[in-house]
Amino acid sequence: MKIFSSLAYPELSLREVVKRVDRFGFNGLELRVSDDGKHLKPELPISREALETLLSVKISDLAGYTRFSGRFTSPLRIQFMY
Numbered sequence: 001m002k003i004f005s006s007l008a009y010p011e012l013s014l015r016e017v018v019k020r021v022d023r024f025g026f027n028g029l030e031l032r033v034s035d036d037g038k039h040l041k042p043e044l045p046i047s048r049e050a051l052e053t054l055l056s057v058k059i060s061d062l063a064g065y066t067r068f069s070g071r072f073t074s075p076l077r078i079q080f081m082y
Contacts, residue, residue, distance in 0.1 A: 006032040028060035
C-alpha cells in the first residue's frame with residue numbers, strides 16, 4: 001500500500017493534500033493534525049468541511065507534533081542521552 005504523508009507538504013491545505021493523494025495514485029493518507037488553520041484541527045467534533053474533504057480518501061494514521069523542551073533540548077537541536 002502506498003501512503004501519502006501530509007507532513008511532506010506543510011504549506012498545503014487539507015483539501016489540496018487530499019487532491020494530491022488521488023492525483024499521485026496513493027492508496028491512503030497519513031494525516032497531519034495541527035491547529036494551524038490549514039490542516040485538521042485536533043478537536044471534536046470535526047468540522048463539516050473537513051469531514052466532507054476526508055470522505056474521498058482512506059486515512060492510514062494521524063500524525064501530530066511534539067515540542068521537546070527541558071535541560072537537554074533547544075529549539076534547533078535535540079540531544080539524546082544514553
